[in-house]
Amino acid sequence: MNHVTVVICNYNYAQYLATAIESALAQDYPATHVLVIDDGSTDGSRAIIEKFGTRVSSLLKDNGGQVSAYNQAIEILDTEYVIFLDSDDVLYPGAVSEVMRFFAAGDCAKVQFRLDVMDGTGAPTGAYVPHNEPPADCRKLLLGGWLYPSPPASGNAYSVSALRRIFPVPEADINRYGADFYAIYGVALVGRVAAVGQSLGGYRVHNAGGATVAFANSEQLNRAPEAVNQRWAILRNIARARLQVELSPTFHDFALEKARFCSGVYRATLIERWRWMMRDSSHYLHTIVANPFWSLKKKLGTLVLSSMCLVPYSPLSDFVVRYIANPLARRRVAGR
Incomplete structure (x- = not known):
């Protein structure tokens, strides 16, 4: 044994x-x-x-x-x-x-x-x-x-x-x-x-x-x-x-990009949210669109949710960020 x-x-x-x-x-x-x-x-x-x-x-x-x-x-x-x-x-x-x-x-x-x-x-x-x-x-x-x-x-x-x-x-x-x-x-x-x-x-x-x-x-x-x-x-x-293995100089990880996403748009002003999405979101979006572990349904759902951070209503934007970043937020919604 x-x-x-x-x-x-x-x-x-x-x-x-x-x-x-x-x-x-x-x-x-x-x-x-x-x-x-x-x-x-x-x-x-x-x-x-x-x-x-x-x-x-x-x-x-x-x-x-x-x-x-x-x-x-x-x-x-x-x-x-x-x-x-x-x-x-x-x-x-x-x-x-x-x-x-x-x-x-x-x-x-x-x-x-x-x-x-x-x-x-x-x-x-x-x-x-x-x-x-x-x-x-x-x-x-x-x-x-x-x-x-x-x-x-x-x-x-x-x-x-x-x-x-x-x-x-x-x-x-x-x-x-x-x-x-x-x-x-x-x-x-x-x-x-x-x-x-x-x-x-x-x-x-x-x-x-x-x-x-x-x-x-x-x-x-x-x-x-x-x-x-x-x-x-x-x-x-x-x-x-x-x-004797050569790894890629860069890596892709949604968990990490999600942290950057949160830092950029959570509790930010509308202008700051739009600015981050327009200038800094390329790696975040890549880890969604090109993600080899996700289904098409999950990719589309995450993209739609992410786009809701651009709405003028800050409470909705912040809720969406919490929903994407924290699985426990999803449990709260499902339990209502």
């Missing part, structure tokens, strides 16, 4: 950490190991880890960021497979068993699965991520610069040997975070990506709700483009040096 480690990377999430650890320990796959890496927490997280005793392994390190935690974990892992579980998320009891069924059925570098979106209290919102399945050949599209649909960090299981062809990655400056970017897209250059068509865990959104454009817990909208552009450049260098 192949062994799996659930690695829980934590920094100052004491209020959620025990729940994450318990969900990893509750897995019904017998060869599941749990490793908790604490990245210099100051909020009592380490006392929580100690309470689990020998049921978990732990690595207590100085604060260095998520990338440093991934680098160290991948270096010391002694199992064939790994799931990186964020310390504010959870796995359902059968998650590892289902993932290992997919690994056993074929030669995969990664198995991804849906995550149900939870609010800050852990209550389900009715939404899930991602909404699209990855293509049969993620590598081919990635070589052309298209970032394939993937869940956040906690919704991915990896072959450790595949990860070691990508990691370690640089840890400095803005690259302290976003380790899952290199894992998610790097391993697709190494091997096949398989997808489980059901939710196997929960993704906690701390400010869950449809009244905001935010749908993430990390970088602010205005910092996301800079960070992801730098990560793509670093991944290109890694692919060239370690895999």
Whole structure:
């Protein structure tokens, strides 16, 4: 039987950490190991880890960021497979068993699965991520610069040997975070990506709700483009040096362009909205029209909604932006 480690990377999430650890320990796959890496927490997280005793392994390190935690974990892992579980998320009891069924059925570098979106209290919102399945050949599209649909960090299981062809990655400056970017897209250059068509865990959104454009817990909208552009450049260098693979100088990702769209038109004046759409929307529109993962219906619907940002009525424009950017806003409308 192949062994799996659930690695829980934590920094100052004491209020959620025990729940994450318990969900990893509750897995019904017998060869599941749990490793908790604490990245210099100051909020009592380490006392929580100690309470689990020998049921978990732990690595207590100085604060260095998520990338440093991934680098160290991948270096010391002694199992064939790994799931990186964020310390504010959870796995359902059968998650590892289902993932290992997919690994056993074929030669995969990664198995991804849906995550149900939870609010800050852990209550389900009715939404899930991602909404699209990855293509049969993620590598081919990635070589052309298209970032394939993937869940956040906690919704991915990896072959450790595949990860070691990508990691370690640089840890400095803005690259302290976003380790899952290199894992998610790097391993697709190494091997096949398989997808489980059901939710196997929960993704906690701390400010869950449809009244905001935010749908993430990390970088602010205005910092996301800079960070992801730098990560793509670093991944290109890694692919060239370690895999002898040449990635496109530029990449296409609707999630990133959506952040730019929100920054440009949300709560903006009519003149500012028109100016952004006329001058700066080309990449945003390209990731809709040329998107290889979307149906024609979805493309047309997104284009029509986007055009409604040009109406003179600001509340309608802002509602449309929230509807496009935040899946929870759509749930609110559907529930009325």
